Amino acid sequence: MEVRVRFAPSPTGYLHVGGLRTALYNYLFAKHHGGKCILRIEDTDRTRFVENAQENLIKSLTWAGVEFDESPEVGGDYGPYIQSQRFDLYTKYANELLENGSAYYAFDTAEELDAMRERQQKAGIAPKYDRTVMRNEFTLGKEETKKLIDAGTACVIRLKVPLNAEIRFTDAIRGDVVVTGRDVDDQILLKSDGFPTYHLANVIDDHLMQISHVIRGEEWLPSTPKHVLLYQAFGWECPQFAHLPLLLNKDKTKLSKRQGSVAVEDFVEKGYFKEAFVNFIALLGWNPTADREIFTMDELIQAFNLEKVNKSGAVFDTQKLDWMNSQYLKTLPLDYLTELLMPTLEKFNFEKVCKEYVSSVINLLKERITFLNEIPVFGNYMFEKPKTYEQDYIDKHWKENTTEIMKKLIEKLRNAADWKHETTHDITKAYVESSGLKLKDVIHPLRLMLTGKSVGAGMFETMEILGKEECMERLDYFINKNS
RNA sequence: GGUCCUAUAGACUAACGGUUAGGUCACCAGCCUUUCACGCUGGCAGUAGGGGUUCGAAUCCCCUUAGGAUCACCA
Numbered sequence: 419m420e421v422r423v424r425f426a427p428s429p430t431g432y433l434h435v436g437g438l439r440t441a442l443y444n445y446l447f448a449k450h451h452g453g454k455c456i457l458r459i460e461d462t463d464r465t466r467f468v469e470n471a472q473e474n475l476i477k478s479l480t481w482a483g484v485e486f487d488e489s490p491e492v493g494g495d496y497g498p499y500i501q502s503q504r505f506d507l508y509t510k511y512a513n514e515l516l517e518n519g520s521a522y523y524a525f526d527t528a529e530e531l532d533a534m535r536e537r538q539q540k541a542g543i544a545p546k547y548d549r550t551v552m553r554n555e556f557t558l559g560k561e562e563t564k565k566l567i568d569a570g571t572a573c574v575i576r577l578k579v580p581l582n583a584e585i586r587f588t589d590a591i592r593g594d595v596v597v598t599g600r601d602v603d604d605q606i607l608l609k610s611d612g613f614p615t616y617h618l619a620n621v622i623d624d625h626l627m628q629i630s631h632v633i634r635g636e637e638w639l640p641s642t643p644k645h646v647l648l649y650q651a652f653g654w655e656c657p658q659f660a661h662l663p664l665l666l667n668k669d670k671t672k673l674s675k676r677q678g679s680v681a682v683e684d685f686v687e688k689g690y691f692k693e694a695f696v697n698f699i700a701l702l703g704w705n706p707t708a709d710r711e712i713f714t715m716d717e718l719i720q721a722f723n724l725e726k727v728n729k730s731g732a733v734f735d736t737q738k739l740d741w742m743n744s745q746y747l748k749t750l751p752l753d754y755l756t757e758l759l760m761p762t763l764e765k766f767n768f769e770k771v772c773k774e775y776v777s778s779v780i781n782l783l784k785e786r787i788t789f790l791n792e793i794p795v796f797g798n799y800m801f802e803k804p805k806t807y808e809q810d811y812i813d814k815h816w817k818e819n820t821t822e823i824m825k826k827l828i829e830k831l832r833n834a835a836d837w838k839h840e841t842t843h844d845i846t847k848a849y850v851e852s853s854g855l856k857l858k859d860v861i862h863p864l865r866l867m868l869t870g871k872s873v874g875a876g877m878f879e880t881m882e883i884l885g886k887e888e889c890m891e892r893l894d895y896f897i898n899k900n901s
Numbered sequence: 902g903g904u905c906c907u908a909u910a911g912a913c914u915a916a917c918g919g920u921u922a923g924g925u926c927a928c929c930a931g932c933c934u935u936u937c938a939c940g941c942u943g944g945c946a947g948u949a950g951g952g953g954u955u956c957g958a959a960u961c962c963c964c965u966u967a968g969g970a971u972c973a974c975c976a
Contacts, residue, residue, distance in 0.1 A: 426976045465973055528974075535973095544903035545972065575976055592906070594958090601904050609974040616976050640905055640971040665905080670968060701925095708915035715940055728907095728914080731969070735912045738926040748939080786938035832945070861935045873937040894935095 421453025429471030432681040433478035436665040446722035478682040496627040508614035520651035524554035530690035547604040570859040575608040590660035597643045619650040630873035633660045664731040680740040689791040702732040744788045804870025811872040815862035837886040839878035865898040
């Protein structure tokens with residue numbers, strides 16, 4: 419049987435990192451088995467329409483490298499892939515359920531339902547639709563029901579849960595799960611506006627789209643019995659369920675907006691590499707080996723299996739993500755990094771920056787930063803003359819005789835045959851030794867004059883990339899200014 | 902509260918009955934050194950508790966505890 423999985427988000431306007439992980443696992447699973455990964459938009463809640471939601475979703479997914487074989491954009495044989503465009507289907511199937519006695523009409527108002535729940539809460543019982551006392555087909559009778567329907571009375575269609583049924587299914591991650599019908603609510607399947615609820619639409623679409631594995635978040639585990647019941651009522655075969663452990667806040671509650679960034683686009687903006695982000699997210703709740711952390715997408719596909727997915731939730735802690743990002747910064751190809759950085763650089767109004775130069779600057783600085791976009795700030799002096807000089811650094815390293823010492827060194831450097839870092843290093847070393855000084859005594863002043871900062875890459879490597887002309891200008895400027 | 906799920910260090914995890922309980926991040930120390938990093942070496946730190954089963958339990962079973970999810974005409 420062909421593996422067909424689906425990622426079925428509701429369009430909320432942004433992609434949640436938990437959603438990305440679910441999408442990613444679906445994608446990895448499908449690719450691992452040479453199957454298909456499908457994107458379906460679950461927009462059956464008309465009260466929660468968000469402008470451009472679908473575009474944003476797909477943008478983030480594409481950024482991460484999760485691609486779909488069938489989706490609203492690329493199409494496919496089982497479309498449409500947007501639930502609001504499949505409206506007629508749901509009504510048709512709901513009627514089928516009505517006819518075979520698996521569902522029934524109910525006429526209760528929101529107020530009546532609220533009152534029922536309140537009563538139950540007070541009595542200390544779990545809130546659950548009581549079809550023996552509420553206004554529905556059973557309490558009203560067939561004739562009265564028909565009359566109300568014909569009169570156009572607002573109504574919903576509910577699932578008739580067999581009270582004594584023992585509902586069981588096997589979850590690929592959690593094993594056998596058994597629930598009794600008594601604990602399952604008579605779920606509304608078709609709302610009074612004619613739209614289906616998630617439960618109905620989801621089951622119908624998964625069946626019609628021939629989904630083989632339903633891989634989704636653990637929050638769906640409690641409602642899975644309803645879905646199993648629906649498959650049975652239709653006489654359809656259940657897909658294989660796999661409920662993923664939750665992503666958690668630091669306080670171990672379900673990862674939420676309140677406690678920090680959860681939108682993938684926020685992490686894009688912060689400057690994380692997609693390679694690092696995907697790598698990190700993939701390893702939250704699943705681990706292929708004990709002794710390895712870095713995986714490319716292809717390697718993840720190769721290694722992925724549902725059996726090794728954890729059962730317990732994972733705290734989404736970005737400390738390790740930062741480390742991973744720095745690892746990728748060190749190993750990603752220079753050309754790729756340069757392409758990524760160029761647009762960012764343009765915003766800084768630095769004078770003419772060319773790719774070759776940017777490349778060498780990235781190479782110079784990448785070992786001491788975590789994010790690529792730190793370069794224009796951390797290494798601003800590579801693109802512009804120092805505007806300020808760290809006072810603490812001056813106080814610490816600029817002694818009384820430093821000006822004289824540096825003047826002499828500058829002259830030696832001015833006569834350098836070339837500007838390779840080995841050459842300038844040798845010149846400086848020779849000078850220092852002949853003057854009875856230490857390298858430190860001149861390197862710090864040099865760094866100060868050239869960069870204005872106390873922190874940076876190796877001094878002579880920095881000078882090489884800056885170029886002789888630029889270095890001499892900065893050195894002369896500083897000396898003149900201070901004498 | 903009902904139902905369900907889960908439990909290895911601060912975080913992510915490995916060990917599918919037999920290991921001195923392993924790795925990574927973070928943290929600490931040392932080395933390297935030209936500042937800051939990288940890197941290298943070492944260190945701190947864990948099987949929630951209690952009962953069983955077994956020659957032997959982190960691992961299987963039960964209870965307790967703790968945490969979580971879910972109980973909408975949201976998904």
